[in-house]
Amino acid sequence: MKGVFTMSTTRYAPPTSADVLRLKAALSGRLIQPGDADYDRARAVWNGMIDRRPALIARCQCVTDVIETVNFAREHGLAVSVRGGGHNVAGSAIVEDGVVIDLSEMANVYVDPVARIARVEGGARLRDVDRATQRYGLVVPAGVVSDTGIGGLTLGGGTGWLSRKYGLTIDNLISASVVTADGRLLKASATENPDLFWGIRGGGGGLGVVTSFEFRLHPLGPEVMAGAVFYRGEDAPDVLRRYRQYIASAPDEVGSLVSQGRFPADEMFPAELHGQRFVFVAACYAGETGEGERIVQPLRELAEPVLDLSGVIPFTTLQSFWDEEYPAGELRYYWRAMYLDDLDDAAFDRLVRLIDEAPSPLATLDFGQMGGAAGRVGVHETAYAHRDAAYMLYVEANWADPQDDAANIAWAKRVVTEMQAFSDGGQAPSFPGFFEEREKLFGANYRRLQELKARFDPANLFRS
Ligand SMILES: Cc1cc2nc3c(=O)[nH]c(=O)nc-3n(C[C@H](O)[C@H](O)[C@H](O)COP(=O)(O)OP(=O)(O)OC[C@H]3O[C@@H](n4cnc5c(N)ncnc54)[C@H](O)[C@@H]3O)c2cc1C
Structure with a gap:
């Protein structure tokens, strides 16, 4: 096996073939290695740019599999990455030359509808969670794309349609089961290992492997009023300003997003608009649908719509609205997210110019309103530092041709630089680019997170 493994230090002996066979025998799930028929599929992730070759991929099926794999990697000095969704x-789910703990087969969701609690395994996706909870008209406040893993999303904070009404995903986390670098299974909650509990709520995934999360559930749906309106790019000045006026007094039940990009060559849009700029306004009303129709109506009248898909729909349908836009493995992506204090007219004008300058017609610049319940939690209460931001801006460079990598990444970085004028500099852990500005993701909580990392993972096992 020599040459396949990267050593973190020279103190460790690289695993022999016999060591690997012993690990294989100890696992209930599969251990996938280079040369196996499904190795390439198992190392592929959503972003088509990522082409890393791990030495081992452990498809864990239970907590014991996770512990065995963590111990194996630690004893042999191998880097570990954790794959949720x-x-x-x-x-970051895939580590070059190291060991991937792949949780995709640990995706069960157990719902107690009376206590309004869900226990969710660490490899579940949002669609698994929504399917199980919506059966009872309940929900875990999470993200807006059903393919996203609950693991990485929760560890990064978790924003979505319901953040203003019910808080971030982490604000609804009761406890988690975590396998730490020393191979122990710890419970993290407000009363057990509270430091670890603080760190996993927004601090990213470097403190251990979360094998399950326990969430508080809220009533929702199963149908909700959803707004989804396309306007012409030339109407952007009116649409953006009227949207800003609307959200200034919108209730916490309204979660909304505004996206700017280019109309695709799709028959649902008039042919003369293909390739032209659009402004898309989307919303979800977290409450009674009749009231939702009334409250969402003004978002449908910000200008003359090109296409209005709004209506009362199952929440699970809303959650998969964007799935096709972001196909796994097919496109190349470079995404950043930053917090904005204000969106004045100058910020709007800049966003319109920047989307015009995007090298790819697939790029979008989206922003959503923060605040509400998510903003009423203190900056130091969890590791998620940016509670006081008014808006989050999502910079999404999406393209297909590897030759266009440099131009698209440079554009996204330029957007971040140019929009600094409207920001306190904070960035969101959910869309970290390639972690170029790690400290900005955690702001005022960065130092405490570093201390926790040194305590729970002193050898930096989880360094992906
Ligand atoms: C199309 C799209 C839409 C998105 N929408 C939203 C949104 O609405 N709201 C939002 O907040 N974010 C959103 N995100 C960002 C998303 O939350 C992050 O990309 C997150 O890291 C994805 O989690 P994952 O489990 O799928 O990731 P993975 O790539 O599997 O994991 C990412 C990292 O998370 C850690 N990790 C994952 N699972 C575990 C676990 N069980 N235990 C320990 N560590 C773990 C690991 O460190 C891993 O390196 C979106 C991303 C995409 C691509």
Whole structure:
């Protein structure tokens, strides 16, 4: 096996073939290696740019599998990455030459509808969670794309339609089971290992492997009023300003997003608009649908719509609305997210110019309103530092041709630089680019997170 493994230090003996066979025998799930028929599929993630070759991929089926794999990697000095839904734009689920703990087969969701609690295994995707909870008209406040893993999303904070009404995903986390670098299974909650509990709520995934999360559930749906309106790019000045006026007094039940990009060559849009700029306004009303129709109506009248798909729909349908836009493995992605204090007219004008300058017609610049319940939690209460931001801006460079990598990444970085004028500099852990500005993701909580990392993972086992 020599040459396949990267050693973290020279103190460790690389695993022999016999060591690997012993690990294989100890696992209930499969151990996938280079040369296996499904190796390439198992190392592929959502971002088509990521092409890393791990030495081992452990498809864990239970907590014991996770512990065995962590112990094996630690004893042999190998780097570990954890794969939840495989959706992180940086591809951090896959470590070059190291060991991947792949949780995709640990995706069960157990719902107690009376206590309104769900226990969710660490490899579940949002669609698994929504399917199980919506059966009872309940929900875990999470993200807006059903393919996203609950693991990485929760560890990064978790924003979505319901953040203003019910808080971030982490604000609804009661406890988690975590396998730490020393191979122990710890419970993290407000009363047990509270430091670890603080760190996993927004601090990213470097403190251990979360084998299951316990969430508080809220009533929702199963149908909700959803707004989904396309306007012409030339109407952007009116649409953006009227949207800003609307959200200034919108209730916490309204979660909304505004996206700017280019109309695709799709028959649902008039042919003369293909390739032209659009402004898309989307919303979800977290409450009674009749009231939702009334409250969402003004978002449908910000200008003359090109296409209005709004209506009362199952929440699970809303959650898969964007799935096709972001196909796994087919496109190349570089995404950043930053917090904005204000969106004045100058910020709007800049966003319109920047989307015009995007090298790829697939790029979008989206922003959503923060605040509400998510903003009423203190900056130091969890590791998620940016509670006081008014808006989050999502910079999404999406393209197909590897030759266009440099131009698209440079554009996204330029957007971040140019929009600094409207920001306190904070960035969001959910869309970290390739972790170029790690400290900005954690702001005022960065130092405490570093201390926790040194305590729970002193050898930096989870360094992906
Ligand atoms: C199309 C798309 C839409 C998105 N929408 C939203 C949104 O609405 N709201 C939002 O907040 N974010 C959103 N995100 C960002 C998303 O939350 C992050 O990319 C997140 O890291 C994805 O989690 P994952 O489990 O799929 O990722 P993976 O790539 O599997 O994992 C990313 C990292 O998370 C850690 N990790 C994952 N699972 C575990 C676990 N069980 N235990 C320990 N560590 C773990 C690991 O460190 C891993 O390196 C979106 C991303 C995409 C691509």
